Amino acid sequence: MSSPAKLVSASGLRYRKVRDRLIEALLLAAGLVAVFTTLAIVAILLYESSTFFAHVSIVEFLTDTMWTPLFADAHYGILPLVAGTVTTTMVALLVAVPLGTTIAIYLSEFAPHHVRESVKPILELLGAVPTVVYGYFALTMVTPVLQWFMPDLPGFNMLGAGLVIGLMIVPYVSSVSEDAMRAVPRYMREGSYAMGATRLQTALRVVVPGAFSGLAAAFILGISRAVGETMVVAIAAGMQPNFTFDPRQPAATITAYIVQVSLGDLPHGSIGYQSIFAAGLVLMFITLIFNIIGFSLTRKFREAY
């Protein structure tokens, strides 16, 4: 620490002002890293895909139902990968939406304070488990259990992968939903209780409708998570592009395809190498749309009351 005399002297003041300016510039530069990351992602995906789309017409890319870029008879139709992604995401939502909403209603409307405070962090651990571990779980535990009920189920299937992804996004869905429900003002609940409604009636007929945009946001952000999930599907759903919406089938998703190509040794600049950027562009586009809708909905419920 400098002496007080120096701190208030003219040169000391000037030094501190200049230092403050410099530090502000440094901090701003750190903030800009986020902006540059986004720009770099968009630039890299567009740049590498542009060379891909110089070879493959966009019409073929969007309409062909075969995806075999690494075969001699190459087809570049993204539809099978999109079908795989849609199917696993739907299965995941069938798990995450009911479970996540129930937990959110319970935590927000029923649970005593200390239960909520101790359960939430534990629940969030479900989202913290490394996805490769979930992949192992889907392959060696969930699928064999499913095979008891469905003996014909192949070892690689989208059902097991989707169920596990669903579990993984439960804490995500429940925490955004709970936020939304707690944003519903107290007086609405009290009005309902005053009319003689029980907690469950209040929750289902007052709080849930009141928090509707927030619940929608939670589901949409959950979808975005499920769409981007990679390792579970790469391990447990098989990596064969397969144009089907039947969750009992093995299939590749957009993300699994990127992993599959990255595992091999494709030369930089080859069409296979470029195809993962085209696939990544589609993935980025899908999640971006869901994220924008989801975030604008969360902003809405935060402002509504």
Add this chain to the structure above:
Amino acid sequence: MSASGAAAYLSGERLRRGVQRRKVLDKVFVLVGLIVMLACLAVLAILFIDLIRDGAPRFNLDFFTNFASRKAERAGILAAWVGTSLIMLVTASCAVPVGVAAAIYLEEYAPKNWFTAVIEINVTNLAGVPSIVYGLLALGLFVYQFNLGQSIAAAGLTLALLILPIVIVATREAIRAVPNAIREAAYGLGATRWEVTKDHVLPYSTGGILTGMILGLSRAIGETAPIITIGALSFIAFLPQSPIQSEFPFISFAWLKDPFTAMPIQMFNWVSRPDQAFQANAAAAGAILLGMTLIMNGLAIWIRYRFRKKINW
């Protein structure tokens, strides 16, 4: 319902039964809620127990000191855990300073204008970008444009970008929790903005910043997809060059450019082998990985709890 019917309803048995039924439903829902929650927690427990049970035959010292091998019983995770540690070192030393600085800027310095809004939107948006897209960014940018190759530096930087939003959001929350009165008092004594930040805001938000850092690293440690995309090797029978040298200048950064493997990659490699014997290796690696994430998360929860209790504004 006629007026007399309504009166009968209100005074009669039916009302009581209706209320009774709703009260029962209320109780039933409490039960359902508890069961669903416990089921989710049970899954977590089953997952952990399953990994430990399957991996039990591999839990010995050799597993930690052996390289990968074609024989399942002799294969270990030496290269993987050394790789993961070095990657985490790079990730932490990039993501933490940049993330904390960005958060300080957004909370303490940024004027309220469209430009700040752009940065904020970017941070929110980056948190939602799938991790594999970061892998593609790294492949195009770090590996080929910056010519880092398939190295520890490339992997560490990739994961640093990936956890940057987590660190920024956690730090912002911690900074926002510092009451304004403290800032005003410091300004009142003639402190500059940086002095207020450095001497008051940052020390009081250390707990939150640490929590964010640990949560970010626990996310990074298990990330598999982005480093597969960069091209991590799964079979490596040597260690990166040591950061500590016996000769001057004693510290070397040559390891940054070395090829690597990491825990999640090693586990993925073992999972995807058809040979059943390797599943035990995968389970053991998974148990260690899961154990590390659980410990880190537990630590974060504990730190948050401690600091929250200690601080009394």
